[in-house]
Amino acid sequence: MISKASRAKIRQNKHRRLRHHLVGTAQAPRLAVFRSNKHMYAQIIDDIEGKTLLSASTLQNEVKEGLTYTDNIEAAAKLGTVIGKKALEAGINAVVFDRGGYIYHGKVKALADAAREAGLEF
Numbered sequence: 001m002i003s004k005a006s007r008a009k010i011r012q013n014k015h016r017r018l019r020h021h022l023v024g025t026a027q028a029p030r031l032a033v034f035r036s037n038k039h040m041y042a043q044i045i046d047d048i049e050g051k052t053l054l055s056a057s058t059l060q061n062e063v064k065e066g067l068t069y070t071d072n073i074e075a076a077a078k079l080g081t082v083i084g085k086k087a088l089e090a091g092i093n094a095v096v097f098d099r100g101g102y103i104y105h106g107k108v109k110a111l112a113d114a115a116r117e118a119g120l121e122f
Contacts, residue, residue, distance in 0.1 A: 010101075011100075011101040011102065012101060013101070014101035015098075015100050015101030016101075018098065018099070018100075018101060019098070022096050022098050023047050023048075023096070024044075024045050024046055024047040024048070024095075024096055024098075025046065025047070025048055026046055026048065026049070027094065028094045028095055028096050028122075029044045029045055029046045029047075029053055029092060029095055029096070030044070030045045030046075030047055030095065030096045030097075030098050031043070031044055031083070031087075031095040031096065031097050031098060031115065031120070031122065032044075032045055032098040032100060033097075033098065033099055033100045033102065033108055033111060034100055035100070035102060035107060035108070037071065038070060038071050039057055039058045039059055039070050039071065040057065040058050040070070040071070040075065040076055040079050040107060040111065041055070041056075041057040041058075042055065042056050042057070042079055042080070042083045042111065042115075043055045044083070044087055044092060044095060053090065053092065054083065054086050054087060054090060054092070056079055056082045056083040056086060057079070058070035058071075058075050058078075058079055060082075062082060063075070063078055063079050063082050066078075071107075072107070073106060073107055073110045074110075075107075076106075076107040076108070076110040076111040076114070077110045077111065077113070077114040078114070079111055079114070080110065080111040080112065080113065080114025080115040080117075080118065081114045081115070081117070081118045083111075083115055083118075084114065084115040084116075084117070084118025084119055084120045085118050085119075087115075087118075087119075087120055088118065088119045088120070092120075093119070093120070093121055094120070094121040094122065095115075095120055095121070095122050096122060097112055097122045099112075
């Protein structure tokens with residue numbers, strides 16, 4: 001009988017392959033994205049020190065207010081603007097985008113575009 005790998009396992013393998021090429025430094029930390037079924041999460045990580053510098057998610061009130069759903073493109077765009085503004089306030093101008101093994105389309109693309117519009121460079 002043929003067994004098919006789950007979509008989560010396939011995504012994890014893609015993310016592992018991506019991480020060989022992406023490293024967040026102090027000058028350009030890594031902007032990591034994670035999607036669950038109901039929410040999205042974004043973190044800015046310095047991989048050399050092994051520390052999360054900033055984080056934001058659709059669970060937070062500043063992102064959630066005004067949204068009817070937390071799992072659509074509109075919510076992802078709002079999360080991108082919030083993480084972009086937080087990064088600029090913390091003095092982070094440039095990041096390396098880690099899409100987390102997800103296809104650069106839909107919610108992930110909306111988050112990235114909104115972060116760019118907020119002032120982040122990647």
